[in-house]
Amino acid sequence: MADPVAAVAALDEPNRRRLYDFVVRQNAPISKDEAARAVELPRTTAAFHLDKLVELGLLSVVHERRSGRSGPGAGRPAKLYRRSGEQIAVSLPDRRYEAASHLLADALTEAEATGEPAREVLNRRAYEWGSDLAARASGDVAEALADLGFEPRAEGGSILLGNCPFHSLAQRHTQLVCGMNLCLVSGLLDGIEADGVSARLAPSPGHCCVRLDQTPSSRSPSVSR
Known part of the structure; x- marks a missing residue:
């Protein structure tokens, strides 16, 4: 398109x-x-x-x-x-609320059918989504995160995410959405086999709640400051 x-x-x-x-x-x-x-x-x-x-x-x-x-x-x-049957939307900064709505609705539907806690289902589905996205990624951590709208930026031995694609949801439902974000990014990292890069929750003003830590050998020059 x-x-x-x-x-x-x-x-x-x-x-x-x-x-x-x-x-x-x-x-x-x-x-x-x-x-x-x-x-x-x-x-x-x-x-x-x-x-x-x-x-x-x-x-x-x-x-x-x-x-x-x-x-x-x-x-x-x-x-x-x-x-056209296409849906066209422009959001600046990049937001992915439709994707979040599908994740949340699918998780709730599965939880009602199976009895599994909804948050556990949501986190698993977010991880699986990240893994699926990794299959279409080039293998570069920064590029994969940028394609999702996270705006990765290097800072020392970490990668900060300058944008949360689910910002307004995260403002209202911080623990739920930040947990989903962490699982999504973790699934993406595991899917592209990003050795030496791990994701953790580290909220800070003006950034996504997820931060990536790198070992010196894994730092990517393609991550812009």
Whole structure:
């Protein structure tokens, strides 16, 4: 999918925003001619903006015969536009509240079904999520943490995490979310076999509650200060 920042920024163009708003309000896919008439734009201009919205992941294209006929003589299917099934969100700093909601809901559902304490299920699932993410990581600790939005920074023999992807949840439910964070980071470290790097809880102002400690031989030059 396209860069979400670029996708959101594209809607700052007035004609593009009007076309997008028109298409997503309709009950059925819309042709470029219908969209052009609705927002009073030349057909070629509307087509350019609609295709740009498709390229950025905001709209998708379907090809349908409006007449309902099929077979020889039915004509070519029309190119129609509709809202994309992608969800596009931009958060600065990086936040991952949807991921947290899935973890919490899955943990509660499993706990109700099995009788296992919900917090234990949550921590296990967070660890497993970290391990799964490690399978797609390059093996570099700093890069893997940065991809999750933690903003790793070196300080002496430690790696501080400058951002918590679950910040507002951690503010209200500190022990629960910090424990989840620790298990997530631990699963990630174990998954990429980050020898000589361990995670622990060490809350400090302006940082995530998790801190990573390194042995001298494991310090990575890719972690920025």
